[in-house]
Amino acid sequence: MRQAGRYLPEYRAIRERVDFLTLCKTPELAAEVSLQPVERFGVDVCIIFSDILIPVEAMGIPISFGDSGPQLERSVRSRADVDVLRVPDPASTMPFVAETIRLCKRALAGRAALLGFTGAPFTLAAYTIEGGGSKNFASTKSLLYSDPQLCHALLDKLASATAEHAAAQIAAGAQAIQVFDTWAGELEPAAYEEFALPYHTRVIERIRSAGVPAILYVNGCAGVLELMARSSADVLSVDWRITLSEARARIGPSIALQGNVDPAILLSTPVRVAQAAFAALEAAGPAGHVLNLGHGILPDTPVACAQAFVDAPKVATVS
């Protein structure tokens, strides 16, 4: 999950000077906030600071970020809306992403692995159809069920765009790519299989053919875990609504798991956070586990709780 965020005072200090989108597009600053959790906590992975909607903007839909989340200048509802979208060349439309990766890589000098990411086609389709975030994805699902062909055309373009976006990050030095199909868990399994799985699989195969591991995240994944396992992802990143032991039992021994502490637990106390981290480590078993949260860290998280989460596995390893 994202490591930089509104909970760190050094991040907030920068955001007082620049807005969210400017920060994404200014490599020196994006690299600085990407590195902040490495400098403060000594985490072993650095995640580049960016946003999953960056490629959507490169496809031709301007985006703004307000207090109520992302806002798209127009939403996709018709075939003409899909036809007008470009499959962007990352080098000319999103050069700041590759540059951020290069700056991070240089500054890290091997201290931590460098992780890039991309939104998955279905999740980006949901944002483009809704024109922003949504509570129940009513517009998205209405279109999926009433005009599946139109949705497949949109998903096809998004798969090409995100696969190229991921490949460009790898070419710039990203050592693994996390694919966020965050909202695919809102679909019934049959719709997940038709509208999410084939498209994120295309992106994941592009990542793996470039020689780096792919991590697939779906929020609310308990009903579609076996389908996630068919994506060819190296790591499945799961949310907290299922235990890691059950997830392991259902997907078998050959795929790694990432997760899955409820980020809301980091709103309690450092001791309680450490307990939750230990419980996740125990439930995950001895091998193939990346300790992480089950979704993004919440803005009001006390820094001491984030610190406790990072330190817990070190304690567990020593003891």
Add this chain to the structure above:
Amino acid sequence: MRQAGRYLPEYRAIRERVDFLTLCKTPELAAEVSLQPVERFGVDVCIIFSDILIPVEAMGIPISFGDSGPQLERSVRSRADVDVLRVPDPASTMPFVAETIRLCKRALAGRAALLGFTGAPFTLAAYTIEGGGSKNFASTKSLLYSDPQLCHALLDKLASATAEHAAAQIAAGAQAIQVFDTWAGELEPAAYEEFALPYHTRVIERIRSAGVPAILYVNGCAGVLELMARSSADVLSVDWRITLSEARARIGPSIALQGNVDPAILLSTPVRVAQAAFAALEAAGPAGHVLNLGHGILPDTPVACAQAFVDAPKVATVS
């Protein structure tokens, strides 16, 4: 799930004259809107029109309903906030609920079964702690993890209040009670087991000891199905994020299932809706299934799509 709702023109016509809470508290009108889906569609169950927060108001927290959902006059955050809550006597504090049931029963004259409902303790606790609805239940979880004893005291009072609320509905003539632990699926399974399961089990046992079946609903239940099965509910009402065939395989043959079509499918076309109903019937298998949606019907649902959903099982039975 709720049958009456904003999608029916005859319901909207009444709501133009009275606000939501007045409608809940006026038995003649509440009975009228309860009966509307029976009159229009010929559904085989009539669900009384009310709201899960009615007992919370009876406990001493005034509630209002605006465009952005329910709003509580104050939220529960301290021991004093819990201590001041009453365990209400339903006959004196919520007489309109029993009266609505009696009016429905008389008007139905056996044409359809009559279903009462109550919010479950955890879900009502979440509303009282948040002071309304929530996107991620950050305040609720923060309190659960930092002061579990306080939360248990709150849940204990809510369990007593909702058990009595359910018993009063049965005494008035409800033939089954649905227990809505709508937001318990947002908890990690260990927290569900500690804060949701024991309290809704108390309510369910009270319902069953009064001689009627209990239906337990949890939204996003795929990770906690086995825990739901331990509640002693006669029927588990599941959302669409898991297939009914997988749910059946996991809970065994002895508990009935209810659900689980995605309400957003009713935003498409009558033909597509009928396909979804058939698919649910097929996935549920031959026995122990109540065809239903996986959550409440959405406000913009075309009446023709609701009709198609109600008619589909009749067609399936004939063919």
